[in-house]
Every structure is written in structure tokens, then in C-alpha cells.
Amino acid sequence: xxxxxxxxxxxxxxxxxxxxxxxxxxxxxxxxxxxxxxxxxxxxxxxxxxxxxxxxxxxxxxxxxxxxxxxxxxxxxxxxxxxxxxxxxxxxxxxxxxxxxxxxxxxxxxxxxxxxxxxxxxxxxxxxxxxxxxxxxxxxxxxxxxxxxxxxxxxxxxxxxxxx
Numbered sequence: 001x002x003x004x005x006x007x008x009x010x011x012x013x014x015x016x017x018x019x020x021x022x023x024x025x026x027x028x029x030x031x032x033x034x035x036x037x038x039x040x041x042x043x044x045x046x047x048x049x050x051x052x053x054x055x056x057x058x059x060x061x062x063x064x065x066x067x068x069x070x071x072x073x074x075x076x077x078x079x080x081x082x083x084x085x086x087x088x089x090x091x092x093x094x095x096x097x098x099x100x101x102x103x104x105x106x107x108x109x110x111x112x113x114x115x116x117x118x119x120x121x122x123x124x125x126x127x128x129x130x131x132x133x134x135x136x137x138x139x140x141x142x143x144x145x146x147x148x149x150x151x152x153x154x155x156x157x158x159x160x161x162x163x164x
Contacts, residue, residue: 005060005065005066005067005068005069006065006066006068006069006080006081006084007068007069007070007071007076007077007078007081007084008068008069008070008071008081008084008085008088009070009071009072009073009074009085014051014053014098015051015052015094015095015096015097015098015099016049016050016051016052016098016099017049017050017052017055017094017099018045018046018049018050018099018101019046019050019117019122019125020044020045020046020113020115021115021125024046024113024115025044025113028044028106028110028113029042029044031109031110032044032106032109032110035109035110037109039105039109041105042105042106042109043101043102043103043105043106044106044113045101045102045103045106045113046101046113046114046115046117047103047107047112047113047114048114048115048116048117049098049099049100050117050118050122052094052095053070054117054118054119054122055122055126056068057119058119058122058123058126059123059126061119061123062123062126062127062130068084
């Protein structure tokens with residue numbers, strides 16, 4: 001039995017998604033609402049997409065587990081690896097493709113909402129979601145100690161949630 005990081009089958013591609021802090025989306029919504037225009041459809045998105053691999057990296061950081069190993073197939077997978085791949089299954093098309101969002105109408109009115117979300121920023125937001133009141137990670141009721149680099153998240157300034 002192999003020990004170490006989980007493995008998953010990526011099947012190629014460089015998928016990305018669009019994360020935007022809720023306060024940035026709300027601010028953009030107010031700005032668009034206050035602008036006199038005949039256009040009725042606005043996509044409040046971030047002009048900067050985030051690679052999904054960064055999402056996986058951020059999760060492994062806050063859960064303090066080794067970064068998963070990416071494979072082209074499932075040969076040699078453990079039961080845990082197969083379980084992870086099964087759960088990812090419905091999202092697999094997103095892993096392969098970049099998600100592009102229409103931003104023309106918003107950019108024309110208020111300029112682009114361009115907020116890069118790297119692994120460090122994403123880890124802070126994800127930790128905000130999964131931390132208990134004492135800073136412990138709440139993963140299926142099993143506390144997991146946060147690293148010293150992220151323990152200040154609960155005691156420091158609030159990290160606003162991201163929407164995808």
C-alpha cells in the first residue's frame with residue numbers, strides 16, 4: 001500500500017474558475033446600479049481567473065496535508081485515491097477548461113474588477129470558511145491544527161468570503 005499524498009487523475013487541461021470577493025461584487029453591483037444605462041445584463045466577475053490547481057494547493061495548505069499528486073490515469077491508485085477521483089468526477093470538465101466570464105458591460109461602466117487570487121489569498125479565504133471559533137479546522141468534526149502562518153485569521157481582520 002502506497003503512503004503519502006493523495007493522487008488524482010487530472011486528464012490534462014488547465015482549468016480555471018472565477019473567484020471574486022463578496023465585498024468587491026457588492027461594490028461593483030452598487031456602482032452599476034447607480035449608473036444610468038439601458039443595458040440590463042451584468043456579470044459581476046473577476047477579470048483575473050484562478051487556476052483550479054491553485055484551489056487544490058490552497059486546500060492542502062490549510063488542511064496541512066501533502067499536495068496531491070496528479071496522474072494521467074488511475075493505475076496504482078489506493079482506495080482513498082479512487083474515492084477522491086469519484087468525488088471530483090462531476091467537476092472533471094471544469095478541471096480541463098478555463099472558465100471565461102463575459103465582462104464587457106461591467107468594464108464599460110465601471111472598469112474591470114481585477115483582483116488576482118493566488119494560492120496565498122485563496123488559502124486565507126478557504127480557511128475562513130472551514131475554521132471554528134478557536135481557529136481549528138472543522139473537517140468532518142475532526143479538528144486539525146492550523147499552521148502558524150494562518151492562525152491569525154480568526155483573531156485578525158475578517159477575511160471576506162469569495163464567490164465562484
